[in-house]
Amino acid sequence: MVLTATGSDGLTVDGKPFSGEMRLGADTGPTDAARGALGDRRLVVLVREGVWGVRDFDPDSAARHRFPGIDATPYDARWAVPARFTPYAEDRTVRAPNADGREGGLGLVSGSAGNRRSSWPGSGSPFKGACGARVRCGPCSPTPPAG
Template sequence: MTDAVQDWKHWHEQRTETVSAPYGPLALTGTHWLADYPEGHLPGIPGHWVDTPDAVLLTAAPDEGLTVDGQPLTGKVHLGADSGPVTDARVALGGRRLVVFRREGLWAVRDFDPDAAARRVFRGIDATAYDDRWAVPGRFTPYDEDRTVTVGNADGKERGLGLGGELSFRLGGVEHTLQVSVEADGSLWAVFADASSGLSSYRFRFLRPAAPEADGRTTVDFNRALLPPCAFADHFICPFPPPGNTLLSEIAAGERNLRDS
């Protein structure tokens, strides 16, 4: 077994462990935008939740079972956005973690429950075995300035998607280009679809190439194409591919779908 195959197997095993973890994406049972609940009562979640310009104001009675920073909440607390892992969320309800976040100026609460039905029925990720034909050289060309395009999202709304440049590569003698975002650590992120999307693969997938070298060189490895979070739970907000990111070729590599059984 080559090092590349062994590395891929390890990666696949880690991905399976991550998504099926007690507070992984399969545990997400709800995303509640506070603007949709002006009365302050969220479905299935006790307490009174009110959004303010700078924080979320949470009020709870002693018998409602909410804890903040591990202590029972009685009265009021101002909550900022949780920036760490789900396990570090300040608010809990028994084994559940209630993650406060903000996007496009709107506050929301995500409900992660280790006892979620999706975790109980999870049977793994259907992924194609490693094939070095799908790992090819690529070159990143940054835009003169970052761009934002409006794309549909899995929740039916349109939002801006920031793009930092183009990633070009050749597969099977055919030149391809993807518009990509640049992450804080310099790595790249692409949302793409291909000829297999919605057929033998999920309707779109993610690709995360390593940070390019100074001359723009990086590796485009579709063996590590990822299912987006919304493949595991309907309550994630995943952007659809931007214009030009639907490849005409079939990318028969990487994560394809959730296993049925």
């Protein structure tokens, strides 16, 4: 992704005022580590299903302040069942609609609990399970341009 700005735009890259043109790769860390900013707003460069975009994290957003959070309950051992993760022999991908109207790929993870077997969507990226196993679901993202 190419960023073009003048000093009067008020953008910063890596914490310094930015003016000119620069190629940026996808931000891979937490929101606060995004290279681009406009005041307190973090501008996170991302790529999903080969489509590049910028996500604007505005800490002063009215919608953000109205959001009450997500209801969750504490851990309850009565809902836990012994299970064993059994990976597919090869990656599988299913297509699902995204909020932007596009259809995206989700990797599938399968497992079994007792005599029940189930599959659920994966994140499309590696993650480490509680047991310490590393799991990769779905296709890799394309390599971003150097930035």
